Amino acid sequence: MHKEARSAGGVVIADSTHSHTEHNRNVVLFPKTLDYYQVELTSMLETERYREAMEMLQFLLQCQGQDERQLEEWESLLGWLQTTFPEATYSQQTMSQTESEPEETPDNEQVMRDKVRLKQAEDRQYEEKLLKTAMELPVSERTLLALEQLSYLEQPQIDEQIVDWLQQDGQLHPLIQFRVLQTLRRRGHRGNVHYMHRNERVDVDVETVPLDPTEFPLSFIQILERVSDKAEISAPNLFYFAQELWSQFIMSIFGTQDYLYISRGDDAEIDVWAAALHQTVAETLEGSSDEEETRTLYGVTDSIRFRYEQAYRALQQFVSGQIPR
Missing domain, CATH: 1.10.472 (Cyclin A; domain 1)
Structure with a gap:
C-alpha cells in the first residue's frame, strides 16, 4: 500500500497512503478525501495491517481540515494501536532508521489469500456474501475490504458478476470504479470492459489498469x-x-x-x-x-x-x- 512513484526531480505521486514528512502539517484534506482515508484506514484495521494504519494516523494527525472530535478519535486509536501492537511500532521505527535497506515483511498477498480460502472452507456462501458486501450502496468502510478479498477468490464466474455490476451501476463513485478495475486485473481478467463514467462511455483494457503509482x-x-x-x-x-x-x-x-x-x-x-x-x-x-x-x-x-x-x-x-x- 505504501508505494510511491518518483521522478528524477523528486516529485511523488502517492498511493492512498503517504510518507510522513515535516511538511504534512501544510496539507489540508478535502472532505471527500477525508472520507476516502477513513475507508482505507478501516480496511487496514480489518486486514490487520497495523503498522500501515499507524503510519496513516500519524500522517492524518499532522494535516489540516478535520474537526477536534476527529483528531481526538485518531489520537486515541493511534495510542491504542501503539500499546496493543508494540511489535508493529518497533518495526515502523526500525524501517525509518534503515530506509536504504530492503523491507523484510511477510508476503501479505499470500496471507490474504490463505485467509480467504479459510473463510471459503468455513462458509459455503462466503463468495455470495462477499459480492453482496462489495456491491452495497452507499459505499462503506467494508467496500474496499470486500473488493480486496474478491481478488483472491478463484471462481472464474466472479469476473462476469463484477463486470456486470460495473456496467449496470451508474451510481458508483469513479474512485470505486477504479478499485473495481484493479480487482479485475488482480484476478487476471483479460480483455476490454466498458462502463459509464458520469456521462461518458469508457472502454478499458483491464491489463493496463495501474496497480501501483509507478x-x-x-x-x-x-x-x-x-x-x-x-x-x-x-x-x-x-x-x-x-x-x-x-x-x-x-x-x-x-x-x-x-x-x-x-x-x-x-x-x-x-x-x-x-x-x-x-x-x-x-x-x-x-x-x-x-x-x-x-x-x-x-x-x-x-x-x-x-x-x-x-x-x-x-x-x-x-x-x-x-x-x-
Missing part, C-alpha cells in the same frame, strides 16, 4: 513536476496539497478522454493541466487566486485556453463532489 504514464508525474517548479518558492504548501488532489484525481479519470489526452504527454496538455491544478488548489487554500496570473505562469496562451478551461472544470467538479452516487 504504472501511470510519465506525463502524469511531469504535471506535478511543473507545479513543483512553479510553487516551491512562492507557495510550498500549495504543492503538498496538489500532490494529494492529483493522486486521487488521476485514479478517478482513468480511461476517460481526459486521461487519454494527458497520457499522450503533449507539452501543451501538460501546461494546461498543471495550470488548472495550481489554480484549483490556490483557490481552495486561499479562497481566490488570480487566474490570469496562473495562466501566464504556465504559458497558457489564448490558443490553448479553451483546453485549460476544460481541465479546470474537471478538477473543480472532482473537488466539489459533483459526482453521481
Whole structure:
C-alpha cells in the first residue's frame, strides 16, 4: 500500500497512503478525501495491517481540515494501536532508521489469500456474501475490504458478476470504479470492459489498469513536476496539497478522454493541466487566486485556453463532489 512513484526531480505521486514528512502539517484534506482515508484506514484495521494504519494516523494527525472530535478519535486509536501492537511500532521505527535497506515483511498477498480460502472452507456462501458486501450502496468502510478479498477468490464466474455490476451501476463513485478495475486485473481478467463514467462511455483494457503509482504514464508525474517548479518558492504548501488532489484525481479519470489526452504527454496538455491544478488548489487554500496570473505562469496562451478551461472544470467538479452516487 505504501508505494510511491518518483521522478528524477523528486516529485511523488502517492498511493492512498503517504510518507510522513515535516511538511504534512501544510496539507489540508478535502472532505471527500477525508472520507476516502477513513475507508482505507478501516480496511487496514480489518486486514490487520497495523503498522500501515499507524503510519496513516500519524500522517492524518499532522494535516489540516478535520474537526477536534476527529483528531481526538485518531489520537486515541493511534495510542491504542501503539500499546496493543508494540511489535508493529518497533518495526515502523526500525524501517525509518534503515530506509536504504530492503523491507523484510511477510508476503501479505499470500496471507490474504490463505485467509480467504479459510473463510471459503468455513462458509459455503462466503463468495455470495462477499459480492453482496462489495456491491452495497452507499459505499462503506467494508467496500474496499470486500473488493480486496474478491481478488483472491478463484471462481472464474466472479469476473462476469463484477463486470456486470460495473456496467449496470451508474451510481458508483469513479474512485470505486477504479478499485473495481484493479480487482479485475488482480484476478487476471483479460480483455476490454466498458462502463459509464458520469456521462461518458469508457472502454478499458483491464491489463493496463495501474496497480501501483509507478504504472501511470510519465506525463502524469511531469504535471506535478511543473507545479513543483512553479510553487516551491512562492507557495510550498500549495504543492503538498496538489500532490494529494492529483493522486486521487488521476485514479478517478482513468480511461476517460481526459486521461487519454494527458497520457499522450503533449507539452501543451501538460501546461494546461498543471495550470488548472495550481489554480484549483490556490483557490481552495486561499479562497481566490488570480487566474490570469496562473495562466501566464504556465504559458497558457489564448490558443490553448479553451483546453485549460476544460481541465479546470474537471478538477473543480472532482473537488466539489459533483459526482453521481
